Amino acid sequence: MTYILPILALALGLTGGALVARRRALVVLGAALVVDLLVFVAALWWGSLQPGWDGMGLAGFAWMICLPVFFGLIVGGALGWRRRRRAERMRFR
Numbered sequence: 001m002t003y004i005l006p007i008l009a010l011a012l013g014l015t016g017g018a019l020v021a022r023r024r025a026l027v028v029l030g031a032a033l034v035v036d037l038l039v040f041v042a043a044l045w046w047g048s049l050q051p052g053w054d055g056m057g058l059a060g061f062a063w064m065i066c067l068p069v070f071f072g073l074i075v076g077g078a079l080g081w082r083r084r085r086r087a088e089r090m091r092f093r
Contacts, residue, residue, distance in 0.1 A: 006068045013072020014079075021080030029077045033070065040066035 020029045040062050047058030 002064070006064050009065050009068040010072040013069040013074075014076035015072075017073040017076025017078075018080035018083070019076075021077040022084050024084070026077075026081075029073065033073055036066055036070045036073065040070065 016032065017029060020026070020032070043058045043062035043066060047055040047062065049055070050058065
């Protein structure tokens with residue numbers, strides 16, 4: 001479970017980022033990045049207020065779910081943007 005959830009979260013971010021960037025909806029990609037970053041910060045902040053193991057669970061959620069989705073969105077968006085640019089260049093040749 002420790003390895004499966006971050007890998008699935010990364011795959012979700014990669015797929016979502018690539019699909020959104022290929023369709024030129026970069027505003028949606030930016031909004032998803034901001035929302036994910038806010039959830040990450042809120043989970044860390046709320047976890048710091050909880051006593052004992054409750055805070056550790058929220059910190060684990062932030063590091064194992066939110067961070068891989070964030071990096072997946074960035075990398076997926078860059079790959080989707082690159083593929084879209086390459087397809088546009090090939091179309092005009």
